Amino acid sequence: RLQVVEPGVRALPLAAADADIPKLLCVASLTPRKGHGLLVAALARVADLDWQCDCIGSLARDPVHAGTIAAQIAAAGLDGRVRLSGECTDDALCAAYAAADLFVLPSRYEGYGMVITEAVAAGLPVLTTSGGALGETLPHGAGLALPVDDVEAFASALRDLLSNREHRLQLRDGARRARSSLRDWTRAGFEFATALDRHAATNHLAQGRHA
Incomplete structure (x- = not known):
């Protein structure tokens, strides 16, 4: 099963420019x-x-x-x-x-x-x-x-x-x-780790059924 985890992004200052010359x-x-x-x-x-x-x-x-x-x-x-x-x-x-x-x-x-x-x-x-x-x-x-x-x-x-x-x-x-609504790197890392844990658990169950 494929699971997509999008990257996080660092916090950036809010752009407030509204210049006469864009x-x-x-x-x-x-x-x-x-x-x-x-x-x-x-x-x-x-x-x-x-x-x-x-x-x-x-x-x-x-x-x-x-x-x-x-x-x-x-x-x-x-x-x-x-x-x-x-x-x-x-x-x-x-x-x-x-x-x-x-x-x-x-x-x-x-x-x-x-x-x-x-x-x-x-x-x-x-x-x-x-x-x-x-x-x-x-x-x-x-x-x-x-x-x-x-x-x-x-x-x-x-x-x-x-x-x-x-x-x-x-x-x-x-x-x-x-x-x-953008995720930071902490959240992205947590989602990635969760996906790895889920994958490992699925593999463990599959190996148990075929033991």
Whole structure:
């Protein structure tokens, strides 16, 4: 019998940003699967709006791809608006979540999507895709999960959330509500241990029947 135990999440400060120039945050290593190319293409389509985007994540896992994304940013005239920050400390990451207005993750596939849960733990509205488990990881009402590799849909949603403050704050409220129901690592560990104990007991009974 298969039992799924979802990961826990650390406590994060509540994001309270509501800046005149919205701050977007993407946390993902720069690899093709994470969809930074789509993000830059979508941001280029909303360059007429005010925003800043900080992309935090390793630039070293695929240096060639990271260079391609940097060149794409420059070609789109987005230097100074899209920042590739590389890896950072846990404290700096917590500060980045707290300072953001919208979390964006256009991944093509995620087996879970831990950063989505972290964003919700910070009370951030989320714009992501339905790639892999992302659509299930994102709590209802806390954001939008769009089709994979759909630049136009991502750009349209960005335009709406950047220009429609009421909608953005509505999703932020949804994330804040979902935040209270997230499990911490203590609870996740307890659920995992309980599942192991149940599995061990089942195996013991099965072995007894066949003894």
